[in-house]
Amino acid sequence: MKLTVTAREVGSVKADVFAILLSRKELKNEAGKRLKSLGIDESVLGDFKAAAGDMVMTYRTVSGKGASRILLAGIGDGRKSEEYRKAAESVARKAVDMHLGVLALDCSAMTEWCSHLKRKPQFLSALLVEATLYGAYRFERLKTGKLDQEKKKEAEKPKTIEDLVLAGCGEQLDLIEKGAGMGMITGACQNMARDLVNLPGNHLSAEELAEAARQSGQRGGFDVTVFDKEKITELGMGGLLAVNKGSQQPPTFTILDYRPEGKTKKSVALVGKGVTFDSGGISLKPSEGMGEMKSDMSGAAAVLAAVEAAARLALPLRIIGIIPATDNMPGGSALKPGDVITTMSGITVEVGNTDAEGRLILADALAYARKEYDPDVIVDLATLTGACIVALGNSVAGMFSNDDELADTLFKAGQTSGEKVWRMPLWEEYDELIKSEVADVHNIGGRGAGAVTAAMFLSKFIDGHKHWAHVDIAGPAFPTKGGSKTPGATGFGVRLLLDLLQGWS
Numbered sequence: 001m002k003l004t005v006t007a008r009e010v011g012s013v014k015a016d017v018f019a020i021l022l023s024r025k026e027l028k029n030e031a032g033k034r035l036k037s038l039g040i041d042e043s044v045l046g047d048f049k050a051a052a053g054d055m056v057m058t059y060r061t062v063s064g065k066g067a068s069r070i071l072l073a074g075i076g077d078g079r080k081s082e083e084y085r086k087a088a089e090s091v092a093r094k095a096v097d098m099h100l101g102v103l104a105l106d107c108s109a110m111t112e113w114c115s116h117l118k119r120k121p122q123f124l125s126a127l128l129v130e131a132t133l134y135g136a137y138r139f140e141r142l143k144t145g146k147l148d149q150e151k152k153k154e155a156e157k158p159k160t161i162e163d164l165v166l167a168g169c170g171e172q173l174d175l176i177e178k179g180a181g182m183g184m185i186t187g188a189c190q191n192m193a194r195d196l197v198n199l200p201g202n203h204l205s206a207e208e209l210a211e212a213a214r215q216s217g218q219r220g221g222f223d224v225t226v227f228d229k230e231k232i233t234e235l236g237m238g239g240l241l242a243v244n245k246g247s248q249q250p251p252t253f254t255i256l257d258y259r260p261e262g263k264t265k266k267s268v269a270l271v272g273k274g275v276t277f278d279s280g281g282i283s284l285k286p287s288e289g290m291g292e293m294k295s296d297m298s299g300a301a302a303v304l305a306a307v308e309a310a311a312r313l314a315l316p317l318r319i320i321g322i323i324p325a326t327d328n329m330p331g332g333s334a335l336k337p338g339d340v341i342t343t344m345s346g347i348t349v350e351v352g353n354t355d356a357e358g359r360l361i362l363a364d365a366l367a368y369a370r371k372e373y374d375p376d377v378i379v380d381l382a383t384l385t386g387a388c389i390v391a392l393g394n395s396v397a398g399m400f401s402n403d404d405e406l407a408d409t410l411f412k413a414g415q416t417s418g419e420k421v422w423r424m425p426l427w428e429e430y431d432e433l434i435k436s437e438v439a440d441v442h443n444i445g446g447r448g449a450g451a452v453t454a455a456m457f458l459s460k461f462i463d464g465h466k467h468w469a470h471v472d473i474a475g476p477a478f479p480t481k482g483g484s485k486t487p488g489a490t491g492f493g494v495r496l497l498l499d500l501l502q503g504w505s
């Protein structure tokens, strides 16, 4: 997508459609006049109430200049950044649905919007561009179009937004431009994460995920090291190796290392669960919905995208991304219920259920992050438990932390980024549930509090680190109900992590 930021009025920009964001108040007071000046009768407003995300498409007879389509999009009261995000996403989704390749967005009210939000123009322009990219996203790379010959004409029309013009940016053009450029980066990185998550298991193995990380490293200018099975064995990563035992494909352990030029304010390790497909292993999952388990590497994708974006934004932080990856398969030499394994840290684990595999690979990744890098903060993201979906649903992630301040910062990052997290407890009462008769710890905790016992399990592998948080994104990463409007992966976690990192920058 090409981006242009201009002072020219939206009505004079050559585009397939131009979009005007309207608040409820504006709809009442000024919308009629404004439409008239654009040559449109206000009767087209019909039942439009300007709720965030609502839209009406209107048409005018053009006198030589500008677009004939004008898309009015509601921003509700215009007092929350989420309202602007919803509007821009809906506009973009609509433009792509209608094959409109050039979209001009009226930003002449930018100064007013910013004062309502108490935010700087670069924040809002970043958000608008990011949301446009996000709304324009489609996962179509596995469609060839071979069966759509009769629709050939359709196929020739633009499939995505090719040009985005932010028009009417007379005031503070520089700042708007700066923010818009940032939005291009964060939007593209979110969509990169979504592509990885949407790719099915046969198109994204652990090695292919590692290759995607290498390419990301080239774009972002950070180091990427990939450990192969031999190196993983040499390091004694018993958790990752155990999960990989039933597979035909080797595991990988990928380390992303972003070191900015100049001084850094903090070192942060981000750890992401990279199960490329989770069949459950010998504790096989029911077949219904099993295909969705291609999304079990959403934590890894979010970590990769966040590190790339942070590097491209040149944030003054040392960031280490750690991605343990394998599929979880029930092959003849697979891990069995009852097995006891030894993780890299030396801690032994009784495997009560081979479907609780994420925590086994994260055990090694967390221990490695702690031992090799001893970062100031460790945050892990994982599609870890169905129980977390039961607790919080499909649009909110569970968050666990041994550090109240970090938990608070994450909660706030969730509020500003729209990727909400809700804190759950890590109390010692829950330790009872993961005691093992034969090993140091058990990988399952019985029926109750499944998201909590999973988090308690992880806490055993950070070796007393004081600033750790775990985010269970099983619900929002790949929502089947009540999530985002574009089916499939959401890229949940990328914005959350970036907000967190930017707050420390």
Ligand code: BES
Pocket: 278, 280, 296, 353, 355, 356, 357, 358, 383, 384, 385, 386, 387, 443, 444, 445, 450, 474, 475
């Ligand atoms: N990847 C799943 C969790 C999951 C479930 C993510 C649904 C997204 C949607 C995880 O590996 C898993 O299977 N967890 C088990 C743990 C149980 C065996 C203790 C679960 O939640 O059932």
Ligand code: MN
Pocket: 278, 280, 328, 354, 355, 356, 357, 358
């Ligand atoms: Mn599982």
Ligand code: ZN
Pocket: 275, 278, 296, 355, 357, 358, 383, 384
């Ligand atoms: Zn899993």
